[in-house]
Amino acid sequence: MVFAITLIGIVVFDRSRAIRSRVLASFCFIPLFLLIFSTQSRATFGALIVGLAIVFANRKKVFLFFLIIVAVAVMYSPVKNRFYAMYDSPPDIRLAMTLTAIEVVKDYPITGIGYGHGIYYSKIDVDGYSNRLPERYRPKTALYKEPHNGPINIAVKTGIVGLALYLGIIVIFLKICIHLVREGKSWFVKNYARAVLGGFVSFLFTGLFEPAYAYVPTGVFFLILSMGTILDRLNREENEAIK
Structure with a gap:
């Protein structure tokens, strides 16, 4: 495109x-x-x-x-x-992914978790971080392997x-x-x-x-x-x- x-x-x-x-x-x-x-x-x-x-x-x-x-x-x-x-569904899964990723950044603010394919799921407990979110923003389905925000x-x-x-x-x-x-x-x-x-x-x-x-x-x-x-x-x- x-x-x-x-x-x-x-x-x-x-x-x-x-x-x-x-x-x-x-x-x-x-x-x-x-x-x-x-x-x-x-x-x-x-x-x-x-x-x-x-x-x-x-x-x-x-x-x-x-x-x-x-x-x-x-x-x-x-x-x-x-x-x-967009108007009929609950909060988008991407919003939950972004908010979860922000929680990860709070714990690794300077150098991050490291760069590599699949490292997001292999190095950290993504579900644990998503549970920190308010109930309305918690994902209802499994999150993807990468945050969908560059x-x-x-x-x-x-x-x-x-x-x-x-x-x-x-x-x-x-x-x-x-x-x-x-x-x-x-x-x-x-x-x-x-x-x-x-x-x-x-x-x-x-x-x-x-x-x-x-x-x-x-x-x-x-x-x-x-x-x-x-x-x-x-x-x-x-x-x-x-x-």
């Missing part, structure tokens, strides 16, 4: 292509959108809208077009039941120190992308930076509700960082050429 947003921005903004070519290439994203809708994930749809809003911030008609497509698709697909369930997950495993370093990377990269969008020396840098920024923010949004830092998602995270870094380097080289 993150790459769908990034690639959409790149295809639409690529002025080296004819309009007919860009329209044809846009149809290639239909399988990606079908994959997104098949997940029936509310976080994914939220991230899709947020990402597209950034990519098409200066092209409101294009964003409105995509927004209408997404809204119609949601209304005529089973995923709408997932949104209705920053909280990092805080659990690496403590406040690791969380601070992570947030530092996020802030610096966002500043780089925003600078490139506003002050890029060429349309190529500006528009591709906007596409990368849209994909990055959609990744962060999804990471608030999903385990975003495991295996494949981690690879996506570093690929986006790499793309932004390459654009920044290109912009610096153009700066030097102008001087």
Whole structure:
């Protein structure tokens, strides 16, 4: 989904292509959108809208077009039941997982419990920590192996120190992308930076509700960082050429 947003921005903004070519290439994203809708994930749809809003911030008609497509698709697909369930169901299991993870951070505030697959369940008594919660927030079913919140997950495993370093990377990269969008020396840098920024923010949004830092998602995270870094380097080289 993150790459769908990034690639959409790149295809639409690529002025080296004819309009007919860009329209044809846009149809290639239909399988990606079908994959997104098949997940029936509310976080994914939220991230899709947020990402597209950034990519098409200066092209409101294009964003409105995509927004209408997404809204119609949601209304005529089973995923709408997932949104209705938000108002009829008890507190979400993700809330219980997040609150339980916060209790763990209180006991391991500096360095966390350690980083590794499955360490969350193998090293600590998760059920014991969940029993600390008020009755209304205690999970009614078994918790997952990882907190479904990226920053909280990092805080659990690496403590406040690791969380601070992570947030530092996020802030610096966002500043780089925003600078490139506003002050890029060429349309190529500006528009591709906007596409990368849209994909990055959609990744962060999804990471608030999903385990975003495991295996494949981690690879996506570093690929986006790499793309932004390459654009920044290109912009610096153009700066030097102008001087």
